[in-house]
Amino acid sequence: MGSGPPTIEPHVERPGPAEFRDPMVVRELKRAAVWFGLALLIIGVIVLAQPLLLIVGGMIFAVFLDGGARLIGRFLPIGRGFRLLLTLIIGFGFIGWVFWYAGTTIAAQFEALRIVVTATNAAGNTSATSDPTGEVAAAPPSGSAYRCRRCRDR
Secondary structure, eight states: OOOOOHHHHHHHOOOOOOOOHHHHHOOOOHHHHHHHHHHHHHHHHTHHHHHHHHHHHHHHHHHHHHHHHHHHHHOOOOHHHHHHHHHHHHHHHHHHHHHHHHHHHHHHHHHHHHHHHHHHHHHOOOSSOTTTTTOOOOOOOOOSSSSOOOHTOO
16 A cells, blocks of 8 residues: 655755845845835935926026126126126126016017907908808908018018
């Protein structure tokens, strides 16, 4: 009935799950550390994006101030504080002028658009409103006073 004595396999030492001296385990740990570091880097960039942009923007602003003060220092022999103040006034004055110029230009363009739309509707042309038929309305008459500058100069 029995098939003989049980066979005994020789005992072979293998590294356990907590053994860090095995070359294969060390290699896999290095690979896992690289991936973990990459994940931490991505999370750090996502979380710290706005503070980093604020810091970089502040550094660029400081460079502009320093460069402006040094440039003014070549022409005016005044103290650095006054040169920085002059740089700030000139810089913010320029930004204010750009906003003022852009605002007045856009306002003038909206006024011109209002005049064109009003004239177009007054002439019976409904191209400025939604046309239920989907047809394209005719252009304003050629003698109209509301023409673009390029057409008016011809």
